[in-house]
Amino acid sequence: MPTMDDGGRSRFETLLVAYLAGEARAHERLLGDDFVEEYPQSGERIQGRANALAVSAANPTPPAAMGPARLTSCGEDLVALEQKATYGTDPWWIVAVWDVRDGRAQRETAYFADPFTPPAWRAEWVEPIPTEAASDPERHQPVDRWVVERYTQALAANDLETLGRLRHPDWVADLPQSGERFHGHQAVLEADRSYPGRMPSGAERRLGGPADRWALSPSYVPLRIAGRGAHWVSESELTYPSGERVHGVALIEFSHEMAIGERWYYCAPFEAPAWRRQWVEPR
Numbered sequence: 001m002p003t004m005d006d007g008g009r010s011r012f013e014t015l016l017v018a019y020l021a022g023e024a025r026a027h028e029r030l031l032g033d034d035f036v037e038e039y040p041q042s043g044e045r046i047q048g049r050a051n052a053l054a055v056s057a058a059n060p061t062p063p064a065a066m067g068p069a070r071l072t073s074c075g076e077d078l079v080a081l082e083q084k085a086t087y088g089t090d091p092w093w094i095v096a097v098w099d100v101r102d103g104r105a106q107r108e109t110a111y112f113a114d115p116f117t118p119p120a121w122r123a124e125w126v127e128p129i130p131t132e133a134a135s136d137p138e139r140h141q142p143v144d145r146w147v148v149e150r151y152t153q154a155l156a157a158n159d160l161e162t163l164g165r166l167r168h169p170d171w172v173a174d175l176p177q178s179g180e181r182f183h184g185h186q187a188v189l190e191a192d193r194s195y196p197g198r199m200p201s202g203a204e205r206r207l208g209g210p211a212d213r214w215a216l217s218p219s220y221v222p223l224r225i226a227g228r229g230a231h232w233v234s235e236s237e238l239t240y241p242s243g244e245r246v247h248g249v250a251l252i253e254f255s256h257e258m259a260i261g262e263r264w265y266y267c268a269p270f271e272a273p274a275w276r277r278q279w280v281e282p283r
Contacts, residue, residue, distance in 0.1 A: 011103040012079065013071050020065050020083060027056060032104040039110055040235070040247050042272040044280040051279040060275060061087050063094065072251060074231045077101060080251055082176070082263070091115055093176055095249045095265050097233055109235065111249055111267040118178045121196055125187040126180040143254040148232050151252070151259055160189055168258040175264050198241045230254050238266075245269060 018026035031053070037046040046052050056062075063085035070082040081096040092112050099107040118126065147166070154162035164185045173182040182188040236248040246266050253261040272280065 009073055009079070009100070009103075012098075012100050012105070015103075016071065016079070016081065016098070016105075017069065020069055028053060030105055032101065032106045035105055035107070037108045037110065038283055039272075040237075040283065041111060041267055041269045043283045044272050044276075045283040046276075046280050055276050055279045058275065058279075063087055063092070066091065072231050072233075074233050078233070080231075080233050082251070082265075084176075093265060095267070097235065097249075111247060111265065112270070113177050113249075113265040113267045115177050118180050121194060122180075122191040125191040125194075126182055129174050129176065129179050129181045143230065143257055147254065147257055148252070152234055160192070164189070166258055168255055168260040171258075171260055171262075173262040173264060177265060 012030070015026055015030040019030050031049045033049055035049045035052055037052050037055075038044070046055055066084040066086060072080045072082075074080055077100050079098045079100055081094065081098065083094045083096075085092055085094055092114055095111040095113060097109045098105050150162070151166050153159075154166065167185045169184070171185055173188060174180070182191065230253055232252045232254070234248075234250045234252065236250070238246050238248050240246065246268050249265045249267065251263045252259055
């Protein structure tokens with residue numbers, strides 16, 4: 001499959017920013033002819049560029065961006081978007097994973113994460129995300145895929161010892177939905193030990209896609225692990241003791257064979273809206 005060079009990535013990101021800003025016709029130029037859009041939380045798939053454009057045009061409450069988007073290139077043909085937006089008066093986080101070819105989107109997997117109040121039980125182990133928090137490109141170093149798989153497998157097994165070895169001393173994990181930051185492995189370790197009730201677990205699923213994009217684990221099952229170099233994205237599904245299922249998206253950054261930073265999003269299921277039913281199919 002053709003991959004995206006720096007010029008193609010730059011063109012795509014320019015179009016994406018223009019589309020988010022509401023620039024006329026940017027959306028049309030952004031999407032490839034065979035474009036597919038998926039909403040895992042509602043189980044919907046929009047097949048084809050024309051249908052995707054029709055859904056966008058018919059949206060009765062289109063999102064309004066709140067500040068600039070955060071774009072992360074994960075290898076040659078993947079771009080992750082994080083954008084805070086409002087639907088009407090309600091703020092949400094949009095997290096989208098874009099598969100790109102020749103400077104145009106071939107697939108978008110979109111998640112919607114609502115803000116939540118930081119839970120009191122973990123207050124002593126978190127701090128507010130700094131307002132100036134941003135990635136430092138000079139600190140990032142490419143890693144081999146086996147490092148990423150080992151890391152996510154340790155997450156799957158809740159192998160705290162291995163995670164401690166694979167996390168950089170300056171490792172941080174941000175939860176943009178609540179504005180919380182875990183600073184250092186020990187902080188999240190203590191919080192996990194104090195989690196009320198049982199930690200969420202995964203459920204086995206039959207997975208598809210290119211072999212180098214997917215990995216299975218026995219409990220916290222990644223649906224997809226993709227990327228190349230220093231930046232990776234993991235899409236997962238978690239099941240809480242109550243039976244509630246939540247999709248998780250993690251943006252993971254590496255430096256010198258170790259994880260140095262993560263951003264976690266938790267996205268609850270929602271009912272497919274009736275207004276777009278004519279353009280979608282089950283996922």
